[in-house]
Amino acid sequence: xxxxxxxxxxxxxxxxxxxxxxxxxxxxxxxxxxxxxxxxxxxxxxxxxxxxxxxxxxxxxxxxxxxxxxxxxxxxxxxxxxxxxxxxxxxxxxxxxxxxxxxxxxxxxxxxxxxxxxxxxxxxxxxxxxxxxxxxxxxxxxxxxxxxxxxxxxxxxxxxxxxxxxxxxxxxxxxxxxxxxxxxxxxxxxxxxxxxxxxxxxxxxxxxxxxxxxxxxxxxxxxxxxxxxxxxxxxxxxxxxxxxxxxxxxxxxxxxxxxxxxxxxxxxxxxxxxxxxxxxxxxxxxxxxxxxxxxxxxxxxxxxxxxxxxxxxxxxxxxxxxxxxxxxxxxxxxxxxxxxxxxxxxxxxxxxxxxxxxxxxxxxxxxxxxxxxxxxxxxxxxxxxxxxxxxxxxxxxxxxxxxxxxxxxxxxxxxxxxxxxxxxxxxxxxxxxxxxxxxxxxxxxxxxxxxxxxxxxxxxxxxxxxxxxxxxxxxxxxxxxxxxxxxxxxxxxxxxxxxxxxxxxxxxxxxxxxxxxxxxxx
Amino acid sequence: xxxxxxxxxxxxxxxxxxxxxxxxxxxxxxxxxxxxxxxxxxxxxxxxxxxxxxxxxxxxxxxxxxxxxxxxxxxxxxxxxxxxxxxxxxxxxxxxxxxxxxxxxxxxxxxxxxxxxxxxxxxxxxxxxxxxxxxxxxxxxxxxxxxxxxxxxxxxxxxxxxxxxxxxxxxxxxxxxxxxxxxxxxxxxxxxxxxxxxxxxxxxxxxxxxxxxxxxxxxxxxxxxxxxxxxxxxxxxxxxxxxxxxxxxxxxxxxxxxxxxxxxxxxxxxxxxxxxxxxxxxxxxxxxxxxxxxxxxxxxxxxxxxxxxxxxxxxxxxxxxxxxxxxxxxxxxxxxxxxxxxxxxxxxxxxxxxxxxxxxxxxxxxxxxxxxxxxxxxxxxxxxxxxxxxxxxxxxxxxxxxxxxxxxxxxxxxxxxxxxxxxxxxxxxxxxxxxxxxxxxxxxxxxxxxxxxxxxxxxxxxxxxxx
Numbered sequence: 004x005x006x007x008x009x010x011x012x013x014x015x016x017x018x019x020x021x022x023x024x025x026x027x028x029x030x031x032x033x034x035x036x037x038x039x040x041x042x043x044x045x046x047x048x049x050x051x052x053x054x055x056x057x058x059x060x061x062x063x064x065x066x067x068x069x070x071x072x073x074x075x076x077x078x079x080x081x082x083x084x085x086x087x088x089x090x091x092x093x094x095x096x097x098x099x100x101x102x103x104x105x106x107x108x109x110x111x112x113x114x115x116x117x118x119x120x121x122x123x124x125x126x127x128x129x130x131x132x133x134x135x136x137x138x139x140x141x142x143x144x145x146x147x148x149x150x151x152x153x154x155x156x157x158x159x160x161x162x163x164x165x166x167x168x169x170x171x172x173x174x175x176x177x178x179x180x181x182x183x184x185x186x187x188x189x190x191x192x193x194x195x196x197x198x199x200x201x202x203x204x205x206x207x208x209x210x211x212x213x214x215x216x217x218x219x220x221x222x223x224x225x226x227x228x229x230x231x232x233x234x235x236x237x238x239x240x241x242x243x244x245x246x247x248x249x250x251x252x253x254x255x256x257x258x259x260x261x262x263x264x265x266x267x268x269x270x271x272x273x274x275x276x277x278x279x280x281x282x283x284x285x286x287x288x289x290x291x292x293x294x295x296x297x298x299x300x301x302x303x304x305x306x307x308x309x310x311x312x313x314x315x316x317x318x319x320x321x322x323x324x325x326x327x328x329x330x331x332x333x334x335x336x337x338x339x340x341x342x343x344x345x346x347x348x349x350x351x352x353x354x355x356x357x358x359x360x361x362x363x364x365x366x367x368x369x370x371x372x373x374x375x376x377x378x379x380x381x382x383x384x385x386x387x388x389x390x391x392x393x394x395x396x397x398x399x400x401x402x403x404x405x406x407x408x409x410x411x412x413x414x415x416x417x418x419x420x421x422x423x424x425x426x427x428x429x430x431x432x433x434x435x436x437x438x439x440x441x442x443x444x445x446x447x448x449x450x451x452x453x454x455x456x457x458x459x460x461x462x463x464x465x466x467x468x469x470x471x472x473x474x475x476x477x478x479x480x481x482x483x484x485x486x487x488x489x490x491x492x493x494x495x496x497x498x499x500x501x502x503x504x505x506x507x508x509x510x511x512x513x514x515x516x517x518x519x520x521x522x523x524x525x
Numbered sequence: 526x527x528x529x530x531x532x533x534x535x536x537x538x539x540x541x542x543x544x545x546x547x548x549x550x551x552x553x554x555x556x557x558x559x560x561x562x563x564x565x566x567x568x569x570x571x572x573x574x575x576x577x578x579x580x581x582x583x584x585x586x587x588x589x590x591x592x593x594x595x596x597x598x599x600x601x602x603x604x605x606x607x608x609x610x611x612x613x614x615x616x617x618x619x620x621x622x623x624x625x626x627x628x629x630x631x632x633x634x635x636x637x638x639x640x641x642x643x644x645x646x647x648x649x650x651x652x653x654x655x656x657x658x659x660x661x662x663x664x665x666x667x668x669x670x671x672x673x674x675x676x677x678x679x680x681x682x683x684x685x686x687x688x689x690x691x692x693x694x695x696x697x698x699x700x701x702x703x704x705x706x707x708x709x710x711x712x713x714x715x716x717x718x719x720x721x722x723x724x725x726x727x728x729x730x731x732x733x734x735x736x737x738x739x740x741x742x743x744x745x746x747x748x749x750x751x752x753x754x755x756x757x758x759x760x761x762x763x764x765x766x767x768x769x770x771x772x773x774x775x776x777x778x779x780x781x782x783x784x785x786x787x788x789x790x791x792x793x794x795x796x797x798x799x800x801x802x803x804x805x806x807x808x809x810x811x812x813x814x815x816x817x818x819x820x821x822x823x824x825x826x827x828x829x830x831x832x833x834x835x836x837x838x839x840x841x842x843x844x845x846x847x848x849x850x851x852x853x854x855x856x857x858x859x860x861x862x863x864x865x866x867x868x869x870x871x872x873x874x875x876x877x878x879x880x881x882x883x884x885x886x887x888x889x890x891x892x893x894x895x896x897x898x899x900x901x902x903x904x905x906x907x908x909x910x911x912x913x914x915x916x917x918x919x920x921x922x923x924x925x926x927x928x929x930x931x932x933x934x935x936x937x938x939x940x941x942x943x944x945x946x947x948x949x950x951x952x953x954x955x956x957x958x959x960x961x962x963x964x965x966x967x968x969x970x971x972x973x974x975x976x977x978x979x980x981x982x983x984x985x986x987x988x989x990x991x992x
Contacts, residue, residue, distance in 0.1 A: 017638065024837075024846065025648050025884050035885030036616045038893040041900035042977040048907060051898035055787045055922040057758050060749075065888035066656045076884045078617045078878075079536075084625040086633060086641030091626035098632055105535050106630060109582045115624070115809075119593030124606045125811035126948060127597065128953050134595030135810055149575050151757040155813035160814075163857075163869025171705055176731040183711035200857030200867035205710030209862040236711075247562040261758065278560060283567045285692040298535075301632035301641050302662070303873035306812055320691065344701035348609055348668045348800075349811030357589065365585050367578025370533055374555045377538045383559055391561035406558050432638040445860050461537035464548055488841075494640035498847040501636070506824050509851050509928045510837045515660045515822055 011470035015435035019083035025079060026513045029069035033429045035076045050432030067514075083113060086494040090301070094464045096385070097431070097439035099408045100195070100243050102273045102295035107362065112296070112436050114357040125349035129334050133493050135353050137325045137335030138360045142310075144364045149281020149371070150390045152312035153245045157293070157351040158322045161199035162270055164346060165309025166237065167292035167477045168322065169266045170205035171343040172288060173235040173445030175320040176264060179341060186261070187233035191220035193242035193410075196443050202237060207327040213289045214447065218246045218399025226257055239271050240284070243443070243453065244398075245382065246406035252417070255284075255285035264288065264317075271459055272296045274379040277372030281312065288313045297359035308355040324348050377458035378407045381465060388469040394419060398448050406454035410448050422479035422486045424450040429497060430478070430489035436470035531580065591737075599735045599808065603979050604951040605905075605920050607926045607970025608697060608752065609669065609800065610808050613638075613781065614974050615884050619805035620934045623878045636848040643848040646873060647835045649880035656783050656883060656891065658790045663832040665876040666816030669800025670699040674706035675778050676818050678866060679829040680744035680887030681715045685695060686696040689715055690737055690772075692729050692889035694722040696752035697959045699777075715743065718835040724962050727755035727919040734766055735920065744773040744796075749789065750782055751954070752829040753968060754917050765791030773782075778803055780817075780879075784888075784895030786949040805970075806875055807880030813871035815879065828854060831865040836979045894938050894973050898925050901980065902971035908984045909969070914991055925970055932964040942967070950983060 041052070053061065071079070088171035091097075095103035119134060129136070143155040153235045159165040170188065177185045190203035199209045209486045212220040220238070241247040248254070255265045267281045273296050281289040293299055293308035299308070313321060323342045324335035335350065360477050366374060368371040386409050387396050394416025397409060418421040428438050437523045442451035456465050479486050488497060503509060510516035533539045538547060547749040560568070577666055581583045589902040601613045602805065606612075622628065630643065636643045642838055648661040666672045677689045686692050689707075691700065711817075714849065721730040729747065738745065749757040751930035757763070764774040775796040776789035781803035798818045807811030820826040828835075833856060853991040857864030906927045910917050914935075918928035942952040953969035971980070 022641075022644070024644070024651070025880075026651065033887070034889065035887055036618070036890060038886070039614060039897055041894070041897050041904070043584070045900055045904040045977055047979075049900050049960065051901040052896050052903055055899075055903070056756065056786060057922075059761050059792060060756060060758065060787050061769055062783065062791075062892075063784055064893055066658070066788075067784065068652060068883055068886065068891065069889050070887045070889070073618060073885060076881065079617070079623065079882050079884070080622040080645065083641035083645045086623065086639075086644070087627040087631050088625035088638040088808060089625075090630035090632070093638075094886040095630075098634070101632055103630075105633060107582075109586060111591070111629070113586060113589050115807075117590060117593050117597040118598045118600045119590075121807040121809055122598040122600045123596055123810040124599055124604055124612065124808050124951065125610055126606045126608060128600075128942065131597035131946070131951075132810070134592040137592055137595070138589075143573060148575055160671075160872070164667060164671075167867060174708065178711070185709045194806075196857050196861045196864075197867050197869050199862040200864050203857075203862035204706075204866045206643055206714050211861070243610045249562050249564055252564075264885075277565050277569065277573050279567050279568060283569070283681070292870075298735040301870070302875075303646070303666075304633065304875060305630045305870045305872040306815070306875055307870040345698055346671075346684070346702060346705060346706045348670050348698055352812035353810035354812045357593070361585060361589050362570055364576065364579050365582075366533065367580075367814050367990050368573040368575040368870045369531070369534075369592075370578055370580075371575070373531075373533060373536055373539050376559075377536050377544070378552070379542050379559045380544065380547055381538060383546045383553070387551050393645070406562075420648070425777055427948045428635070429637060432807065438638050440636040441671055454892070458536045458538070458850060462543055464537075467787070474585050491636045492636040493731070495637060495845055496842045497845050498636065498838055498840050498849050500838075501849045503838050504851055508836075508838070509648070510828065511650055511827075511851055512654035512660055512662065512832045513648075513837070514654050516837045518660070519820070 011467045012474055013435055017373055017494050019071055019494050020082040022079065022082045025290060026069045027070050028079060032071055033070045033072045036074045051454055052113065065206050092439045093312050093435060094460060094468050095437050095461055096454050096456040096468050097437040099455040101440065102455060102457050103296055104457045105459040106298050106300035110358040110361045114354040120357055132335055136326055139356055140328050140333055140359045140500040142356055145234050146310055148314060150312045151280040153315045153319060154318040155310055155312045156321045157308055157310050157356055158347050159309035159311060160347045160352065161305055161307040162292040162309045163201055164199045165311050166201035166268060167204060168311045168346045169288045169290060172251055172317055172320045173264050174205055176317060177234055185232055187232045187237055188227055188237060189225065189233060191242060192447055193244050194237060194239045194268055195270055200239035201304040207234060218244055219248050223254060225254055229257050229261045231261065233261050235264040235266055237266045237268055241270040241271050241406040244410045245408040246400045251284050258452045270295060271407065274375050274376040277368060278375055287317060293355055295361045298362040299322050299355045306352050308352045312416060324350055351383060374458040381456040381460060382407050382409060382507040385454065385465050385469065392473045393475050394479065408453060410451055410453045412448050413450040413452065414480055416476060420479040420483045422483045426486045427475050430475050430486045431471060433492040434488050436468060436471055526643060534778050554586055574777065577593050586657045590811065594636065602949045605953045605969045605971065605983065606951050608954045608968055610802055610811060611970050611972050612974060615805055616882060617919060618885055619878050619881050622881045623874050628874060628877060633966055634824060645835060645877040645880055647848060649876040652880050652883035654816055656780055657819045658788045659797060660822035661820045661827055662817055663830045663834045665872045666832065667871050668814035668816045670702040672798035672818050673815030674703045675831060675866060676775045676798045677703065677715060677744055678709065679847045680775060682829050683825055684743040684773060684978060686741050686743035687716055688718060688741045689743055690720050691720050692722055694751055694753055695748055726921045727751065727753055728757060728759055729763060731759060738766060738770045740771065742770055742772040744775050747777045747778045750779055750924035753928050754923040755921040756924055758921060761792040780785065782895055784891035784989040785899060800877040806878060815875040828855060829865055832868045870961055896972040901975050902927065905971045905980050908980060909987060912988050912991065918966055919966050920923055926968055928963060928966050928968055930964055930966050935969050938965050938967045938989055941990045945986055948986035
């Protein structure tokens with residue numbers, strides 16, 4: 004009955020509906036919802052409304068959308084939701100680097116249901132949005148205190164766009180000084196790929212520092228790479244390995260010495276709240292993933308928010324508008340001639356700002372620090388337990404404390420049994436646990452898996468998670484095919500070639516699938 | 526009880542006894558030891574200066590709702606604001622599905638445990654594909670403006686050319702985003718040239734287009750319907766001019782128009798892009814935006830998409846749908862700086878919602894909603910144009926939005942809009958500063974949700990506010 008008290012394992016089976024694609028559920032003539040019509044007086048005045056469209060711009064054939072009654076549409080998407088292992092239903096220590104913390108329901112109930120957010124148009128008169136502007140203003144003050152940097156924008160729609168915003172600010176800063184020779188950005192291999200890709204999109208050449216034998220970004224390589232062509236460095240600390248770099252100041256000083264700016268990717272800030280900040284380490288810019296560190300939900304990859312913070316002298320480059328307060332009234336200020344312009348429409352994702360504001364207000368300074376400390380404690384506890392699991396290896400920084408996550412390795416398991424990290428990952432769901440995050444590419448740590456037991460998880464949650472991995476390790480040594488052929492209890496079975504790259508098989512839409520099938524591929 | 530004894534409901538191990546036990550397990554006598562890697566001088570040597578917490582859930586709700594109550598909204602006011610975000614009807618099933626905890630809190634899980642998410646995003650792409658009559662879409666982008674920026678860069682890569690042509694009538698916000706997105710070090714990576722428009726009709730100046738297009742032009746962008754509302758009736762001809770110069774035609778469109786307007790693919794577009802906020806999203810003060818880029822089934826275009834693509838396939842079990850990544854190495858997740866632009870967390874849940882919306886609406890629903898919007902917006906324009914001193918800026922047919930000129934009222938749009946607030950009406954967006962050549966003008970937006978009574982209220986209030 005229920006989870007086994009000895010093994011901590013549960014007899015799980017995920018919802019499996021064998022659900023058709025929505026197009027397969029179409030019944031000609033069915034309707035999912037009816038639409039408001041124009042009143043007869045309006046029709047009398049303007050006619051059918053569509054005859055004014057020139058013939059060559061009129062839609063001649065209706066879109067070939069499915070025709071499905073509402074009962075079935077609702078059931079269909081309910082089933083698809085049941086076939087998704089959100090953090091609400093699993094112990095989501097799995098998705099390391101993503102900080103899958105609990106998103107308090109109270110925030111959701113306020114921010115998405117209150118018409119004071121949901122039904123607000125972003126171009127309303129400022130006097131009618133004083134409440135939201137006040138929340139943004141306070142959230143900016145909170146993040147100023149949490150990071151030590153002086154100005155913030157909440158416009159970016161996610162972490163990678165925040166990094167792009169920082170790259171744009173760095174670009175504008177050097178351009179404003181007539182310094183056009185700086186066309187290189189330096190980042191590190193254990194920083195998120197966007198720390199390379201976003202600056203590259205902004206036009207920069209990217210130099211990536213590999214880890215040294217201790218797992219730290221190679222300081223010698225940094226000093227060799229830094230030159231009058233360096234525009235900036237983008238770095239996380241702790242990196243995605245969970246290793247904190249105690250010499251971070253030296254990296255920052257090297258960059259500053261050459262006239263470059265330093266951007267702190269704080270995607271991994273969860274263990275650092277109230278402990279250490281961007282300012283003291285000397286950074287010029289930073290960003291937080293509000294949907295990670297500050298508890299807003301991850302929403303199947305967005306909507307999200309990246310909060311960008313800068314030192315005072317860079318504030319003039321921030322996206323417009325900025326939100327200001329004159330002591331009486333909040334306003335939107337578009338008058339920033341040196342601004343990089345806009346990076347996202349309007350001025351950010353208000354619902355996420357409300358959630359982050361509520362989270363910080365509910366915890367306060369002590370609570371934020373408690374969250375950080377428990378995240379780090381959880382991680383240290385889990386590392387200790389996982390080191391005892393056969394086949395698990397922890398590379399780098401032996402004997403040093405990690406922060407909020409660890410990039411582990413199944414290298415030994417793979418060598419011993421032939422079962423690699425992808426196999427274990429598929430098997431994990433058979434125990435009711437979300438697939439873990441292996442690593443961004445390229446894999447520097449062999450057979451990697453990255454776990455982040457943030458403050459939302461209890462000791463018991465961690466114990467259950469470790470028990471599942473211990474069991475899978477045992478299976479790998481005793482019956483490797485069981486693991487290799489996983490999943491067995493998930494929604495669907497193994498996809499033989501999970502990358503589908505052959506042109507004759509690519510089917511990213513139903514219509515493309517039908518065409519390929521007709522042509523004999525698919 | 527000291528503050529450190531607070532047990533936080535969202536932090537299970539804040540129970541002191543549990544914490545002590547775990548510390549013992551990891552061989553630390555206190556939490557500070559776990560932070561031994563951080564040099565002392567980099568630590569904050571004080572408690573953060575944040576407001577006193579509101580610990581209990583009920584009081585927190587009172588506090589936050591108290592702030593939000595200071596907002597007015599488009600439920601208690603009538604709103605004629607558009608300009609890229611509009612109040613449309615949101616079917617209840619859309620809210621029901623995107624409120625599901627499983628979707629709300631999922632993230633990057635693989636296609637087994639998160640099969641439902643993969644299928645929902647595949648269906649989003651498939652449904653949008655039918656609306657647009659195009660085969661290829663990726664996972665969503667941040668918003669319509671990001672979609673324009675990416676479509677332009679994709680075209681530049683496909684064509685191997687360095688310049689794009691944009692209409693001067695386009696959304697200034699989108700232009701600002703695109704400019705920053707195409708900028709490079711010292712010079713733009715892709716040069717932007719603006720094409721004039723006719724201030725009587727709003728339409729693109731084809732002579733200006735012909736004079737500026739060259740063998741370095743990668744793409745011509747049009748908005749259809751445009752930011753200023755008019756339908757670019759020369760779209761087909763513009764496509765021909767682009768094609769003759771070896772350039773792509775990119776059309777930014779409003780997806781809710783496509784029950785009545787031909788999808789861009791029908792008049793020669795190589796890319797269709799835009800924002801799917803109208804398809805089931807609440808405005809959320811700008812939080813409801815989500816972008817899409819679509820193209821034809823051609824590997825040279827498919828290979829240039831920058832975001833994840835979920836492909837339909839089969840599992841090892843006969844007759845069972847499965848999903849897999851398509852061309853993962855395109856993305857910056859797979860190839861870091863060598864990927865196509867950058868990718869990241871964008872608007873997955875909103876895309877799923879758009880998929881729910883299109884599933885509910887079906888072909889008939891989309892046809893009807895487009896038609897209702899056209900009828901109601903035309904009726905509003907007609908009534909407004911009968912108010913003394915007010916006239917429509919353009920003679921061209923429009924969809925959902927139209928520009929009203931106030932020059933003959935001797936009242937600024939700003940002043941009119943202030944007076945309308947007293948009638949609990951948000952007047953159209955003031956575009957006088959964005960387009961000085963249009964004089965004192967406002968962009969009015971009318972969607973399917975407006976009733977004749979609402980429109981009558983606007984007309985009365987506008988009459989009172991301008992006389």
